[in-house]
């Protein structure tokens with residue numbers, strides 16, 4: 001009978017299906033190096049405080065280091081009958097250093113151990129997420145800077161609304177991903193505290209030095225309540241929620257790229273290396289990467305809901321349900337990181353078709369608001385001005401004309417307040433340039449936003 005580390009009170013072998021069903025090692029071995037780091041810190045503290053003899057602690061640490069090496073070199077044999085990453089490593093330690101291995105688990109439980117492992121692991125993942133977010137934000141700023149002259153229709157309801165700078169459009173996404181970065185910084189704070197010392201749920205009677213362990217592991221502090229500490233997975237929810245918002249933004253961006261590369265828009269082209277073809281239609285070049293980012297948003301939201309649902313009915317404290325936190329977390333990470341990098345590639349690689357954007361601006365009377373504003377400067381209340389321009393637009397639609405093509409006599413028929421100076425209000429450049437308000441699309445404001453962003457990215 002395969003001996004379980006917890007087998008003392010059991011008189012029959014574990015059912016094979018139960019073994020299979022409860023095992024997590026096939027995925028939680030991903031935490032192995034963090035598990036070892038946590039164990040080394042714990043063992044060192046046990047030796048330092050005299051809870052176990054120093055020599056024993058040293059033996060344990062050197063055994064753990066050997067195991068670490070085996071894992072790194074891919075030589076370690078993972079056993080499913082040993083359930084999870086923690087017990088696999090502990091069993092291997094027995095083989096290396098003998099019964100002294102049994103002292104490692106003094107003043108510790110897998111409950112505070114696994115919570116520690118995931119926090120250590122996630123802290124690194126968050127740092128990587130922040131790096132990749134930064135690369136994406138940089139690419140957006142570079143594209144904005146390259147396209148300071150380009151004007152395109154700004155949309156509301158996917159209808160032409162008012163002209164905007166393409167740079168302003170890119171900088172809108174910069175704002176979204178910058179908020180995301182701040183959110184991950186907050187999640188990092190929430191993650192960066194050490195549960196060790198909480199043991200199974202109630203704390204430990206041994207005189208452990210929690211601060212010492214936390215410090216060695218780079219944690220900012222220790223958790224404050226042992227019961228909460230072993231059952232808290234809020235920091236993972238926070239990560240999954242922050243990732244979900246990233247995907248709201250990535251998916252919106254993808255949607256626009258997909259629209260913009262369609263022949264109906266023709267606003268951009270994407271590099272061949274980021275597109276794929278059709279197995280039947282030889283002419284096709286499809287934006288599959290953007291589509292998949294948009295599509296993978298489903299699993300990212302799903303993972304958040306998976307964990308929220310796992311957590312919602314749990315009585316205090318640790319319950320085995322909590323093992324279900326890892327697969328959604330890993331899946332989100334494995335989806336998020338490449339998506340961020342590919343989104344960066346899409347932005348960096350896209351080619352702008354300035355003429356098409358310009359041409360699109362001729363449709364939809366983009367400067368109608370400017371004409372209404374013009375009438376306001378001549379003393380008319382905005383609502384009245386709105387009405388007059390509305391009638392003018394209807395007239396243009398009927399005749400197939402643009403506002404700026406109407407001769408001054410015709411314009412005067414609609415309002416005697418209109419004079420020759422109106423035409424400069426009807427140009428795209430004029431419209432954009434007048435929106436000098438903070439946060440507006442005027443070139444001077446957009447340039448300010450860009451240099452502000454460049455400063456933020458340097459920090």
Ligand code: ARG
Nearest residue numbers: 024084110111114320322323
């Ligand atoms: N594999 C478990 C998990 O991920 C580790 C903790 C198990 N603790 C226990 N008492 N069964 O949650």
